[in-house]
Amino acid sequence: MGKPMFGALLFGLLVIPPVRHLMESVMIVHMLVQIPLLILAGFLMAGFFRKSFQRFWFVWNENGVPGMLLVVIIVLYWLIPRTIDASLENWSMEWFKFISLPFLAGIPLGDSWGKIGTLTKSIIMFNLIPMLGLMAWLYIDAPVRVCNNYLEAEQKMLGWGFLMITAGCIIYMLQYAFTDRSDAVSE
């Protein structure tokens, strides 16, 4: 069984109502597990779409930058507390979440990541680090409930989750920069 099949299965699993309800009932799981898993599902499926629509990807995402731009926009959109709230209250938003994250973020990510150079990857990582750090501050320090569907305690927990991921990214970048990469580094 190839990666695309794993991706499709993962996507199918995430769509199942009990799984969806379970994940969305806890804010930190909704934001830091369900959303990344939806992107991962798309990322795994990318190979199938790349093969099936070769010309499309060549014409529209030759150097990977348009694809990454789309990924960043979609991820930024789903980092906004209001959109998360809306996805729990509005069916069309929930649909959009399940379509946009795997198909407009995960699949372009799968196609673009191999095409972009080390510099662009570094830019994305060093954009991600302060951005996630800021999200941590925002959720930990917010003076009000930023989502109507979750308690203040839950949003604080989410903030700490973001902080852990920020620390993880920093450790990853440190090991990346300080271990031998002479063969892996590109333009």
Add this chain to the structure above:
Amino acid sequence: METVKSRNNLVVSYLTVGGVIIIAMMVFGVLMLLTQGGVIDLAPAAFYQFLTIHGTGMVGAAALAAAGVMAYFLSQYVQLSQKVMRVNLALFLTGVVMVIIGVFSFKYASAWTFLYPLPQLSANAWGTIGALLYLFGMLILGAGFLLFYLDSGRAIMKKYGSLAKGLGWDVIAGKKSEDDAPPKAVIASTMVTIVNVTALTAGSAVLIMNVINVINPAFTVDPLLAKNLTYAFGHIFANSIIYMAVIAVYEILPRYANRPWKANRVFLIAWTMSTVFTLLIYTHHLLMDSVMPTWTLILGQALSYANGLPVLVVTAYGALMVVYKSGIKWDMASSLLYLSMFGWVVGVVPAIVDATIVVNHVMHNTKWVPGHFHMYMALGACTMFFGFMYYLAKEDSDIKENAMNRIAFVAFALAIVSLSGSFLVSGALSTPRRWATHIPEWMGPAVFGAVAGVFAMLAVTVFVIHFIRYINKRRHNVHLEKTSHDEKPA
């Protein structure tokens, strides 16, 4: 395709923009000192706008010029992206324009420190737009520099394998001989890449925090966290200027003295120590914050003492050894580079004194601190890239140095020592810094400093004019070469 000429064009642009902005910022510096000295009557609001633009502009322009020095020499060993250098320059200019509009059109005046919650809490001295223009301007400027350092990191990793190898850790560990150590330009650039990527990441986070607070004051930040992030950005970034500019000393002095100056194990250890210390010593800006954990303050003092030593000692001692009895030919480039060693060594002394907790409690908010950084930055860092400008002009064209240049050199050295001295004397008199108005007892050194500042400004103008003359000459030569090439019969 990259050529030496096209690479030099960008370096020349970095240095020209940096040099011109520095002269403009010196005008504001002189005006502030004249105001403090009671010679002119500047409104306090205007004084603080000048303070903001002077601090921000000086550090930004010096960083740009020093980045030009770093790019020039680093690109002799690794492949830097010209596109990234161009984008950095464009973002720098965009950021500068935004900052200028924010400060002068919208009266933004928080000083370069933009210390939370001041950007939002201005007591109506400025509004939201001014604060946002300044903060976003800084963010754009920082994004350009971040791109530049990410590219230098990429290029170093591609050639040497990792940043650890760029710092020569394999040589320190004994896996490679000292003969295989990376060139000094690579070692210094690796150090600067590490510290500045960290600084700019911290800076972008605190800038956005301030932006959110300005837009919606209900979102507050822990002021201590904000101050830590601000100085983790500001101190490291400003400090790194000298580590970029010193590459000129490493590369040019040995050529003049006709002696090798290779990196050895002690040199590599010193640079690694300075990499770590530079990241940590910003806490000496928080020695008066009693709510900081005590251990961080002790660390701030101890590492500030320690950071003054490794790279400075190996560099100053190395420079002395390279020059000693070498029969070196003294011209503007070598003289300025040698003078910069003096500026660096003398300039860190007041800083180390101020990093002592008991002294800091008395001196940190006095003009003692500007005394330190004017000596350190003007006679240390800036002198290094002024020396490089003369070196590049000489290497790249047939321009001759004249008596005016030599007079400017002496005037510059004396003026900066006098200016810094006036600040240090003011500090010793307990004159507060960042105050628009002085009582009569504080005015004397300010007037003296202003006069010294005028001479320093004139001297720097001579340096920059020489560089611009070189650019014109170079352009003219290129035009002549092109014409003669076109006229050649087929």
